[in-house]
Amino acid sequence: MERETTRISIADRMMMGMAGARIAGLLLILGLGSSAVLPVAASAADTVTIEIGNYSFVPAEVTVAPGTRVVWVNHDEMVHSVVSADHLFGSTGMDTEDEYSFVFEKEGDYAYLCSLHPYMTGIVKVRRP
Numbered sequence: 001m002e003r004e005t006t007r008i009s010i011a012d013r014m015m016m017g018m019a020g021a022r023i024a025g026l027l028l029i030l031g032l033g034s035s036a037v038l039p040v041a042a043s044a045a046d047t048v049t050i051e052i053g054n055y056s057f058v059p060a061e062v063t064v065a066p067g068t069r070v071v072w073v074n075h076d077e078m079v080h081s082v083v084s085a086d087h088l089f090g091s092t093g094m095d096t097e098d099e100y101s102f103v104f105e106k107e108g109d110y111a112y113l114c115s116l117h118p119y120m121t122g123i124v125k126v127r128r129p
């Protein structure tokens with residue numbers, strides 16, 4: 001009798017183990033599902049950063065969707081600015097690590113330059129995806 005009880009007990013434990021594995025598998029699937037969704041929800045797509053360094057805008061040309069905030073960050077030792085060709089947007093002098101941002105709502109091509117070094121140019125192209 002005691003042997004039989006032991007056998008049942010082992011079978012129970014095996015079944016519990018299998019159920020546990022199934023639950024773990026389900027949690028794993030749910031976990032993977034949510035992690036696959038998260039990057040889409042991240043706000044990274046709404047902001048594009050342009051680095052200013054070595055007397056240039058990098059990248060000099062970006063294409064973004066309407067509503068995107070473009071951020072310029074001055075990593076140079078020199079003061080720079082961001083001024084659009086049509087004066088739609090423009091920063092004051094930006095010291096090292098200063099930032100300037102502008103939200104582009106309408107489609108179009110927006111050429112800009114640094115007013116202190118006019119050979120520094122860039123363009124933001126706003127296009128519907």
Ligand SMILES: [Cu+2]
Binds near residue numbers: 055114116117120
């Ligand atoms: Cu400059």
